[in-house]
Amino acid sequence: MPPAAPEAPVKPPTSLVRRARKIHRVLAETYPEAGCELDFRTPFELLVATVLSAQTTDRRVNAVTPALFAAYPDAAALAAADRTAVEEIIRSTGFYRAKTDSVLGLSAALVERYDGEVPARLRDLVTLPGVGRKTANVVLGNAFDVPGLTVDTHFARLVRRFEWVDDDVAKDPVKTEHAVGALFPRRDWTMLSHRLIWHGRRRCHARKPACGACPVAHWCPAYGTGPTDPVEAARLVTTQGRA
DNA sequence: ATCCCGAGGG
């Protein structure tokens, strides 16, 4: 019997699909307002804002992007910008030198290779400097209507705790994307990402998850297996678990 | 101290 093709698509077991979709349904009810929190008007603005959002909060990015886009409304303008001026505008978002390199570089690449327009394909987006798979999928999912899973640290941690993927898969964002993508219809991918990430930020923290206030504890294989945060859980419960 | 919805480089 010949060995299976290396990347042959594996159909996930029905029980896993049902378990995963149940959790997604509950998360959708728990976080009805989940979505992209970056302010943007164009794909270009979202692309730049997403690059700036690395290792910072969306709120801090939203505080600087109005000034940034007023001065540099498109790729051509930002590509021609003075580096120091951009650094000053985005300084408060952290990593500002690397981020300035990225946004100037990606703007130049957009002008040179895409006539200043943001491409709506993953394989094009990830060739831009400072744009990785996560950033690319944020732009695809929120600025274009292209479904994409945004596998960030929260997403990876949660799908591991839910045991939607094996531990070795969870360590690899691309494998994670494919494995989780196989559990859900494409149209759910973008909102699934938002809901997982919101849940990761609000309850299912890395160190001490608030399992006592968790809406999906009943379906979580990791429930009761690790350290939890009773104080945070109590706070979330008494505040009606409001996001 | 610790954490933030990352990406690139060695």
Add this chain to the structure above:
DNA sequence: CCCTCTGGAT
């Protein structure tokens, strides 16, 4: 796989 890049909020 490791490291670095950075300021601000808590």
